[in-house]
Amino acid sequence: MIKVDNLTKRFGRHSAVSGATFEAAKGEVVGFLGPNGAGKTTTIRILTGFLPATSGTATVDGLDVSEHSLETRQRIGYLPESVPLYRDMRIREYLRFRGHIKGLRGNTLRRRMDEVIERCGLGDVRRKMIKTLSKGFRQRVGLADALIHDPPLLILDEPTNGLDPNQIRSIRHLIKELGESHTILLSTHILSEVEMICDKIVIIDGGMVLASDTPSNLVSKMRSAGRISIELKADPLIAHEKMSSLDQVKKVTHERDRGSWGEFSILVESGTDTRERLANLAREEGWPLRSLHRYAATLEDVFVELTRKD
Ligand SMILES: Nc1ncnc2c1ncn2[C@@H]1O[C@H](COP(=O)(O)OP(=O)(O)OP(=O)(O)O)[C@@H](O)[C@H]1O
Numbered sequence: 001m002i003k004v005d006n007l008t009k010r011f012g013r014h015s016a017v018s019g020a021t022f023e024a025a026k027g028e029v030v031g032f033l034g035p036n037g038a039g040k041t042t043t044i045r046i047l048t049g050f051l052p053a054t055s056g057t058a059t060v061d062g063l064d065v066s067e068h069s070l071e072t073r074q075r076i077g078y079l080p081e082s083v084p085l086y087r088d089m090r091i092r093e094y095l096r097f098r099g100h101i102k103g104l105r106g107n108t109l110r111r112r113m114d115e116v117i118e119r120c121g122l123g124d125v126r127r128k129m130i131k132t133l134s135k136g137f138r139q140r141v142g143l144a145d146a147l148i149h150d151p152p153l154l155i156l157d158e159p160t161n162g163l164d165p166n167q168i169r170s171i172r173h174l175i176k177e178l179g180e181s182h183t184i185l186l187s188t189h190i191l192s193e194v195e196m197i198c199d200k201i202v203i204i205d206g207g208m209v210l211a212s213d214t215p216s217n218l219v220s221k222m223r224s225a226g227r228i229s230i231e232l233k234a235d236p237l238i239a240h241e242k243m244s245s246l247d248q249v250k251k252v253t254h255e256r257d258r259g260s261w262g263e264f265s266i267l268v269e270s271g272t273d274t275r276e277r278l279a280n281l282a283r284e285e286g287w288p289l290r291s292l293h294r295y296a297a298t299l300e301d302v303f304v305e306l307t308r309k310d
């Protein structure tokens with residue numbers, strides 16, 4: 001549905017996007033994840049025809065967005081980072097106006113207005129002025145606008161930004177529902193959001209795509225795949241040294257002491273479970289052991305590992 005190939009956008013000498021390549025297949029909900037300034041909005045503005053690329057290509061449904069601007073825009077419902085709503089319009093009035101711009105008329109327009117008002121949970125407030133709505137409801141109006149021409153693809157730029165936790169929950173719920181019948185590209189820097197909603201994740205930073213895979217593949221492919229926590233009674237220095245010398249152990253940290261028990265945190269390489277060898281080591285050394293727990297790597301670990309600057 002979306003194919004971005006070696007896409008580059010330069011502003012003067014600064015490259016906002018540098019050779020980004022990724023795809024979103026039909027029906028997929030793809031999280032577009034990256035820290036501030038990563039190039040998410042720039043990529044989205046190119047996809048939605050608001051900005052020309054410096055080089056590379058972006059296609060929607062097989063059509064190049066720069067050559068077939070009209071046709072590709074018809075297929076896209078776009079929720080921008082900050083929605084330019086007309087504050088003095090009522091919701092119905094605004095949606096009629098937006099639908100009209102997008103070429104809808106008469107009965108079709110009225111039917112689509114009713115459908116998106118229903119779909120986005122705007123029924124009770126449909127006659128209200130936009131300026132009197134809470135931020136969460138304004139975001140729903142933005143979504144209704146994105147949906148009015150019934151596009152198969154939704155591109156949502158940080159749809160939950162600035163909302164309170166309850167509003168975030170309900171917008172996420174709505175996006176999840178929309179994902180059952182639409183292809184969605186969802187830009188965010190909130191990890192839990194993509195974990196909850198997305199089939200696939202594209203991680204971008206510094207204008208470059210650093211990873212593109214399912215959440216579980218990203219986690220299992222990560223280099224430092226996990227952390228083990230162990231509590232034992234031993235001389236901390238000796239325990240530290242012996243555990244550090246085990247294969248596949250990347251780093252041992254002495255976290256704290258609880259009475260005579262010492263707690264260590266151990267970073268291990270991917271695809272290994274070092275617990276058994278740690279237990280054997282403790283037995284061989286005669287160290288009493290009272291807990292041994294593995295924490296699987298999270299998407300947050302993946303994100304930090306890929307995008308940290310140190
Ligand atoms: N019109 C512009 N002119 C000059 N530089 C720009 C322009 N738009 C974006 N940039 C720069 O390009 C880089 C990428 O910006 P972009 O808005 O795409 O990031 P983003 O991933 O959407 O970030 P955020 O999470 O903060 O929304 C930033 O360094 C930004 O300052």
Ligand SMILES: [Mg+2]
Binds near residue numbers: 040041042081157
């Ligand atoms: Mg942005």
